[in-house]
Amino acid sequence: MNLAEKVYRQLKEDIFDFRMLPGDRFSESEVAERMQASRTPVREALYRLERDGYVQVYFRNGWQVRPFDFRYFEELYDVRIVLECEVVRRLCMESDRAERLAGLVTIWCCKPSQRQVDPVDVAFLDEEFHFGLLECGQNKQMEAIHKDVCERLRIVRRLDFYEPGRIQATYEEHSSILDAILSADSSRATRELTRHIELSRNTVRDITVHRIQEARQRYSTDLSRK
């Protein structure tokens, strides 16, 4: 793996885990030193992150972790709804939808005793569910765009499943979406899917503010040192 690639992933993790907080300013050499690399691969990584929407550059005047903006996240959630609903509508018209969804059905339409309970696992599985839907769409570009949108949302979305009750609710919502698709009930499927995504979005919005405040206190030593 490239050094640039390593730096890219590390920076992303730092941002995701709130070690670098929204609004923080930093310089290329600072990152280079921390990552034990020269500025060249760091710059490459930073420009990728900029295109991903995580950081922004100020001309000859440093970088900044993109400040949080809930309008931004909500708009991305909206895009997710549009893309996923489109795929679901198509699926409802396909005769082999049962086979295509078989994998998802075994995971989500199981007995309560067989359900995953760890928030991290469920966050991963939830992502797989929505990616799985897009895979059924037979449109690689739409899939790529959807993946990109989900990636941008990951920073807030992972917090969803720490909220009490959201894991159980997710199981029920997913299985009823799958049920609707299998019944070829397009309007019910899209309605349930939209509701599911909106619920997740609303939960996340409420949590995120607190998480950032927590992180800001946790790393306050680092900041004051500087």
Add this chain to the structure above:
Amino acid sequence: MNLAEKVYRQLKEDIFDFRMLPGDRFSESEVAERMQASRTPVREALYRLERDGYVQVYFRNGWQVRPFDFRYFEELYDVRIVLECEVVRRLCMESDRAERLAGLVTIWCCKPSQRQVDPVDVAFLDEEFHFGLLECGQNKQMEAIHKDVCERLRIVRRLDFYEPGRIQATYEEHSSILDAILSADSSRATRELTRHIELSRNTVRDITVHRIQEARQRYSTDLSRK
């Protein structure tokens, strides 16, 4: 403007105007020499173009202009349909849609004598029409993704209006889409819009192959020299 930015735009133009043909291999130093720049800004430009889907890098083994792939373009056209139809559906439910569409109406619902006839102008106007729709969606992220998709399609889409009859057809299709939205006839509007985009896509597919062959002959001197 950055040197990297200049190189980025120039390379894009070279690819769009078929001076660099799909499938062509090239190296960073080659480009740097042609653009009178060092490899650093060239690399930055190339990595941006890679993310845009125009070129690809082979590890320590040079670059390539992305070979044409109609499946790729058709999938992107599909994404356009999904996004634009979504916005149109929303517009049909807004009470102030007449004011929002006023600009587009004066351009497209005019007398035949007032219509633009130059293919380049019409290509520009057509793009503005579809961007204009997305602007009405009040979702900046969706708008940005749509712009991105259109940008990727520009390389083939600009050929559309050189086909006899497509300019006139575009005027009629656009005005009937606008008419349907103003009548709040959501299903007719999306049907017309889908048909319009599909027609454009089909025209383009037929033309593009010939254009590349033409360009390949036109620049054959350059290639054989090398």
Add this chain to the structure above:
DNA sequence: GAATTCATACTTGTATACAAGATACATAGC
């Protein structure tokens, strides 16, 4: 004390030098 100017330190932007790896081709061995 307030405003202005100038110097300094710090930032990114760009060029260049070198390292590491891939490819192609010639050459040796069979």
Add this chain to the structure above:
DNA sequence: GCTATGTATCTTGTATACAAGTATGAATTC
């Protein structure tokens, strides 16, 4: 003639040096 191996060349990956611009703060002037 065929295969294997080694070398030369070319490629990108990375580090570093320098150029150009920005912000900050101290010194100066009023």
